[in-house]
Amino acid sequence: MREDGDNNYELAIGAFDEPSRIGPLTEQxxxxxRVSWIKGMHLLPEQTTPETRTxxxxxxxxSLQHPDHDTDHWP
Amino acid sequence: xxxxINGPLFxxxxxxCRMCQKASGNLFAALAGVNKADLRWTRGEPAxxxxxxxxxxxxxxxxxxxxxxxxDHTLHMNISIGSLDNPALAKKENQYGIEGITPAFPxxxxxxxxxxxxxxxxxxxxxxxSFQHPDHD
Numbered sequence: 001m002r003e004d005g006d007n008n009y010e011l012a013i014g015a016f017d018e019p020s021r022i023g024p025l026t027e028q029x030x031x032x033x034r035v036s037w038i039k040g041m042h043l044l045p046e047q048t049t050p051e052t053r054t055x056x057x058x059x060x061x062x063s064l065q066h067p068d069h070d071t072d073h074w075p
Numbered sequence: 076x077x078x079x080i081n082g083p084l085f086x087x088x089x090x091x092c093r094m095c096q097k098a099s100g101n102l103f104a105a106l107a108g109v110n111k112a113d114l115r116w117t118r119g120e121p122a123x124x125x126x127x128x129x130x131x132x133x134x135x136x137x138x139x140x141x142x143x144x145x146x147d148h149t150l151h152m153n154i155s156i157g158s159l160d161n162p163a164l165a166k167k168e169n170q171y172g173i174e175g176i177t178p179a180f181p182x183x184x185x186x187x188x189x190x191x192x193x194x195x196x197x198x199x200x201x202x203x204x205s206f207q208h209p210d211h212d
Contacts, residue, residue: 012100012101013100013101013102013177014096014097014099014100014101014102014103015097015100019096019102019177020177020178022179023177023178023179024178024179025179025183025186026186026187027186027187027188027189028183028184028186028187028188028189029188029189029190029191029194030190030191030194031188031189031190032190032191032192034188035162035163036163037163037166037167038183038184039184040167041089041167041170041183041184042170042180042181042182042183042184044088044089044167044168044169044170045168045169045170046169046170046173047169047170047171047173048171048172048173048174049092049171049172049174052171057129060128060129061127061128061129062127062128063094063126063127064125064126064127064128065094065097065098065126065127066097068093
């Protein structure tokens with residue numbers, strides 16, 4: 001995201017190779033439209049990906065997204 | 076881009092898995108289930124990216140908003156909660172893809188907050204006109 005005339009870009013954190021290394025996050029903006037369930041989100045029941053896929057699906061699952069590193073060729 | 080859902084939303088959830096992070100550009104994707112037969116595109120059609128061997132993800136071809144997540148052979152699909160006219164209606168029930176959870180996540184709601192009008196100058200605020208579709212037909 002870049003405002004017209006601004007020298008800086010803002011980059012989507014999920015698009016980094018390692019989102020966990022970005023931070024610490026320091027603020028929330030646009031809170032006028034914040035949805036109420038944000039507050040309890042971290043307390044919701046948790047499941048890992050292998051727990052929510054059939055073994056059949058897991059065996060078939062092959063990501064077609066770019067890996068989190070450079071490659072010589074793509075796709 | 077507009078769609079209509081004539082049926083229930085179910086299993087609203089967030090997913091922290093790496094694939095959802097990439098597809099949404101975010102720390103997690105927020106999705107709600109809908110029967111494929113209940114969803115109708117009423118203005119424009121999504122573009123699709125086959126993100127894996129078993130899933131296709133739909134997005135707005137003009138602005139990039141993530142819209143759908145669908146397995147090939149199921150009767151239901153998922154719609155992105157942020158694309159609903161009223162995202163607050165989809166009350167979350169589950170967290171998936173916990174293996175990808177980011178350290179920042181649990182305390183997100185405790186970060187200091189500010190309103191849009193407090194962050195931009197009065198001048199900019201006056202000039203600001205959204206080019207996104209409004210939250211109604």
